[in-house]
Amino acid sequence: MDMLKRNSKIRTVIHTSPSKTNSNLTGSQRLREGCFIVGILIAVLMAVALFTFSPADPSWSQTAWGGEVQNAGGLFGAWIADTLLFTFGVLAYALPAALILLTWTTFRKRMPDESIDLMLWGTRLLGGALLIVTSCGLADINFDDIWYFSSGGVIGDVITSLAIPTLNSLGTTLALLFLWGASFTLFTGVSCYQSLSLLAKQPRCLC
Template structure:
């Protein structure tokens, strides 16, 4: 008579431990991959050379000067052409996003509205930083493609529009205000899921009133 064999199953605690370990390894490796990409972006921007063939011009050179090669030369050329010096915010933003999502364990708490809010905030901060750079900084020799601005093409148009519309003084005030608003929206950590900016302001005012 055949005997029934009991199927051995892993204890739930062991299975949960394995899943937790795999999740931790994936998050850690993904974070360091993001760090590597961001460092490559910084290296490409820092070693930009006007003689390297890229998007804004073509050239025949025996050796690419950019640390990240042809890809780095193209990335630096395009980024510096459009954003100028604030192009360095791109790898910094990537590092911040990787640290928040992967290192702080916020990956599973993502909400589409909050992600969109933060991305828009970063875009506003980047654009206004370009405007400030275009107004107040002069690019060094060979620091940006061609005869570009310290704020890139974006900074030139943003600063020109705001200064023509509001004047130099108030244009600067508006740019700084938008820059601070953009940075705050990216870095502020108290925005809850399914909560609009207006909801956040009302909640903070109520909490402050209760404390008083």
């Protein structure tokens, strides 16, 4: 009898034990994680190239050159840094962090039943593009040039050359600020009105 009771207990434990979960990644999950790692790698290499940029290194905007390449990314890093600074100006230094955020948002793990909202991604892309354009324009007006590059890059130069003759410097700055706020809302989904309301209530809370 004792043996039968023990055997029944053992069978009960075996049948009621939790099933092992499959830890292997599916094909889409493998592709997503691979793209995430590649995106992080590109952002890190971009940051290294930008923060070790030297005006004396060879690039498409630098013809005369002699000596060793100072950029930690080598010749390729020197060209990448020069191109980014020429295009975006000082905003180029924020691009690695923006790329990491974009990579995480795009390739983060989703629930199996979570669908992709095309309208949401469309507004994000539009907001991101406007955010870059307005930021370059504001940098071109308000910041000093960096090395032989415009502070807003070629994008900021184009925006200000078109807007300042019509709106003047102050009008262009105000227009770009309001457009920046609208593009920030489109890109992040954070309401500027709610943010301003919270900031307005903050002094009362401190009192």
